[in-house]
Amino acid sequence: MDTIILSDWLAARLERGTTEPMYRQVLRLVQQAILTGQLAPGTKLPSSRTLAEDLDIARNTVLRVYDQLTAEGYVLSTTGSGTYVADTRPDTAAVRARPVARAGNAGTDASATPAVAPAAPAHAHLSARGRQLIARAGVAPKQWGAFMPGVPDVTEFPSRTWSRLQARLWKQANPELLTYAPGGGYRPLRRALSDYLRVARSVKCTPDQIIITTGIHQSMDLAVRLLTDVGDRAWVEEPCYWGARSVLQSAGLVLAPVPVDSEGLNPRGRALKEPPRLALVTPSHQYPLGMVMSLARRRTLLEYARQHDVWIVEDDYDSEFRYGSRPVASLQGLDEAGRVIYVGSLGKTLYPGLRIGYMVAPEHLVETFRTGVAELYREGQLMHQAVLAEFIMDGHLTSHVRRMRALYGERRQILIDAIAARFGDSLPVMGDEAGLHLVLGLPGTADDRAITNAAFDAGVIVRPLSAYYSDEEVARRGLLLGYACVPHERIGPAFDTLAGVIEKQMEEGGVRAA
Known part of the structure; x- marks a missing residue:
């Protein structure tokens, strides 16, 4: 590509009147031309005055672009000679050097590797511990709502008190x-x-x-x-x-x-x-x-x-x-x-x-x-x-804990009553004496993961108890139900939705409550 084509190439791609400054557009386009080989190493760029006139832009804009290109190593400037595209191509010897053999690729000829490798699955790029971490990740896509375990009711946080203390310190x-x-x-x-x-x-x-x-x-x-x-x-x-x-x-x-x-x-x-x-x-x-x-x-x-x-x-x-x-x-x-x-x-x-x-x-x-x-x-x-x-x-922490303990205790009881009204004693409630959640036990043949997914689609968040076990063979089946962040009036309707999911999944799986 010669200098006359560069001017035409830039002119055809510049967008007038956009929010992106002209300087940023010209810099980005010239960098793209160099990296893609459309401006070959050694190519002489037009003078700043010529390029400014061809593009109908300020000369200072072009000077700023050339200065940035020089600072980032894209071009070389020589006083009295002009500005030339630098050779930024990868070192061929380094790229083609035979890598140290790793498990699974011993004997591979690196020189035979195609220029563009086929797309690999995302997990293929991870370390062994990275794959293990992602495969067993328990983080949920939503962190708020019925019945997300382990989440307090942040709407009850005394924000005015906190803001007053913070303002004083600032x-x-x-x-x-x-x-x-x-x-x-x-x-x-x-x-x-x-x-x-x-x-x-x-x-x-x-x-x-x-x-x-x-x-x-x-x-x-x-x-x-x-x-x-x-x-x-x-x-x-x-x-x-x-x-x-x-x-x-x-x-x-x-x-x-x-x-x-x-x-x-x-x-x-x-x-x-x-x-x-x-x-x-x-x-x-x-x-x-x-x-x-x-x-x-x-x-x-x-x-x-x-x-x-x-x-x-x-x-x-x-x-x-x-x-x-x-x-x-x-x-x-x-x-x-x-x-x-x-x-x-x-x-x-x-x-x-x-x-x-x-x-x-x-x-x-x-x-x-x-x-x-x-x-x-x-x-x-x-x-x-x-x-x-x-x-x-x-003393605000102590009073806040005391108040929230009473509030969560009420919500816990509402949820327990809703469970009893729908299932009686057929599904056990465990771990309700403390904390922000309880566990609703399911029959051993139930699929608590499938129930969790179906409940999520229905707008209710729960966690499968079996996911907390390392050994699937000994894992108990159940659902973790958080009640702390659920308003009193939402607990009953949300549990009715969840109960419908549980009953449908157990019916389809041929599972009966104990």
Whole structure:
């Protein structure tokens, strides 16, 4: 392509009167011509004056384009000689070099590879752990509505109180609140949380032991990275929260599912003979089934961890919401050997988008975790942490939890009554004593995944219980129904829709309720 054709080529493609500036259009088109070979290496570009006249645009626009092309390496400019297209073609020797043989392509002749490879399935580009993560992902396309589990009613959040506290802090314009968060987070928040956790959860800690994170996932990830190596074994409850399972597997840990019964985690036989490096438990409210780990099991687990150098990550995700009895004390409060890493979040208590969580590290690991969180994640959000500290210290958190516990308790009862009215005792209700969801049991031959998909199409969100199991052979069938984010008047109609789906799916599958 010579310079005269370049002018004509550009003129035919420029769009006058559009929102894209002329400079951006000319730059984009010339770059395209160079990258596609329509302007070959060594081609001399017209002078800025000539190109400006041919295109009827300002010369300064062309000069700006040429300067940018030179800065990005598309052209070479020589004073007194002109502007030429640079040779930006890939190094042929490097492109055709024989790659190191990898599993599945040993002996492949790289020179025979076609210029354009055929489109591969999306999963083919992923690592082995990436494929595993995506294949078992539990994230839902919708995060709000009946009966989405684990979601609080964010419409009840005291936003005016929060806004007032936030406005006051912004007026102070403290530069220290706009930078990174050293030392494990905003100290007044760590002090407020330590006071709250000691009273509400019987956690033994000082402000220095608290590390602020973006939530339970990050807390788990930090603990795994600092305390385990790839290939280490980790106990997880069977069933367990899919997000925790994903965090541990993505870090290269080998998961060893341990069954739970009415008293919580119940390791037996081979599991006890092969101590893990780490155990992840939800002792105060097992997720998703809802049982509480008995005191005997707690003491046994703590002693086993002490004897076999096992780290315990205690996920205390929504234990403030217990109905009919006081919240159960934390496992960490019984730990005398410094083996428990306690993790929690304000997402279920306040609102998920807050993205502020915390971990309580054993005293001998405090500096390690402080360094780790700063090195890996470069924490910030100090302004939000400062607002939250004020919110807690002024008593708003305690009063909000008390109010929401009563509200969620009412919604829980409405849902239980709706289940009983439709199914009587034929379908059991499990895990309703605490938290933001309950489990509706289904017959063992029912397909809870198919029911979940059909319910979604009908406008109702539930999760299949079987998806929380690692072993499909032992998986129980059921549905997780969240009630916290559903207004009182919507619970009955939404459950009627779900019940219709359940009955239709069970009828088509030849399944009868017990």
